[in-house]
Amino acid sequence: MLNITNLRRTFFAGTADEKVALDGLSLSLGKGEFGVIIGSNGAGKSTLLNAISGALQVDEGTIAIADDDVTRMPVHDRARHVARVFQDPMKGTASGMTIAENMLLAELRTSKARLKPGLTRKRLDNYREQLSYLKLGLEDRMDTQVSLLSGGQRQSLSLVMAVIKEPDILLLDEHTAALDPRTANLVLNATLRAVSALKLTTLMVSHNMQHAVDYGNRILMLEAGKVKLDISGAEKKGVSVQSLTNHFAIKSDRMLLGA
Numbered sequence: 001m002l003n004i005t006n007l008r009r010t011f012f013a014g015t016a017d018e019k020v021a022l023d024g025l026s027l028s029l030g031k032g033e034f035g036v037i038i039g040s041n042g043a044g045k046s047t048l049l050n051a052i053s054g055a056l057q058v059d060e061g062t063i064a065i066a067d068d069d070v071t072r073m074p075v076h077d078r079a080r081h082v083a084r085v086f087q088d089p090m091k092g093t094a095s096g097m098t099i100a101e102n103m104l105l106a107e108l109r110t111s112k113a114r115l116k117p118g119l120t121r122k123r124l125d126n127y128r129e130q131l132s133y134l135k136l137g138l139e140d141r142m143d144t145q146v147s148l149l150s151g152g153q154r155q156s157l158s159l160v161m162a163v164i165k166e167p168d169i170l171l172l173d174e175h176t177a178a179l180d181p182r183t184a185n186l187v188l189n190a191t192l193r194a195v196s197a198l199k200l201t202t203l204m205v206s207h208n209m210q211h212a213v214d215y216g217n218r219i220l221m222l223e224a225g226k227v228k229l230d231i232s233g234a235e236k237k238g239v240s241v242q243s244l245t246n247h248f249a250i251k252s253d254r255m256l257l258g259a
C-alpha cells in the first residue's frame, strides 16, 4: 500500500545550519497494516509524515501509495490518497457548526466530483454509521454544536471526518498528545475501532512507548532520518516498554558522554 524508497530531505543545505532530516529512509507498509512510529526529538518523524502527505517536497527518493507514484503530486491531489489527523483537537473541526454539518463539510471537501450540498437522509444515515464505529455516542448527537464537545470527542470526530472517503493511508500525527491520559486512551480506543471497521492502513507517530507496545502490528523506530528498528509479528508481541526505552537510553547516554 505504501512504498517509500530512499527518501532524502536536507534543510538549509550547504550552510552552517544544514540539517539532514531524512537520510535515505525506506519503508513499506502493507494494506491494513498499522505502524506506530517512535523516535527521539528530531529523528525525522514529522518530516516523514509531511513528505507522505505532500506538505513537504523531498530532495530525493520516491513515495508510492496504492501503486501510484505520488512523489511530486501536490498536496490537494494527494488528499484522496492520504488523510491526516493533527495534535490539536481544534484544528480538524469547525466549532460553530453541528456534528452533521462538519461531516458534510468533510465529505464535500474530500470529494473529487462536485456534490450537491444538503443533509439528506441518506447522508445522515451514512454519517451516523461512521460515527457509531467510535462507540462514543456521537451518532445520537448529530445536531449538537461541536463547540459543546470535549477535546476527546472533537478529536475522535476529526478522525472520522478525515477518513470519510476511506483514504489509502491514514496519518496520525501525535493525535492524542494534547489530551489528558484518560481521554487519550479513550480516543486511541475509538481510533482503533474506526481503523479496524474501515480496514485502514495507518501510520501513527507517538512519544508514548506504552501505546507503541499496545497498538498496531508494527513498531518503526526512527533515528537520524532512517528506520533504525522495524518490529513486527512475534517480536512485536514480546516487546516491552523497557526494551523500547533502552534503545533511547543508549543513544541519549552516548550523547551525554559526547561519544
Ligand SMILES: Nc1ncnc2c1ncn2[C@@H]1O[C@H](COP(=O)(O)OP(=O)(O)OP(=O)(O)O)[C@@H](O)[C@H]1O
Binding pocket: 011, 012, 019, 020, 021, 039, 040, 041, 042, 043, 044, 045, 046, 047, 048
Ligand atoms: N522546516 C524546517 N526547517 C529547518 N529544519 C527543520 C524543519 N523541519 C524539521 N527540521 C529539522 O529536521 C530534523 C527532523 O525534524 P522532525 O520535526 O521531523 O523531527 P521529529 O522526529 O518529528 O521530532 P519531534 O519528536 O521533536 O517532533 C530536526 O533536526 C529539525 O530541526
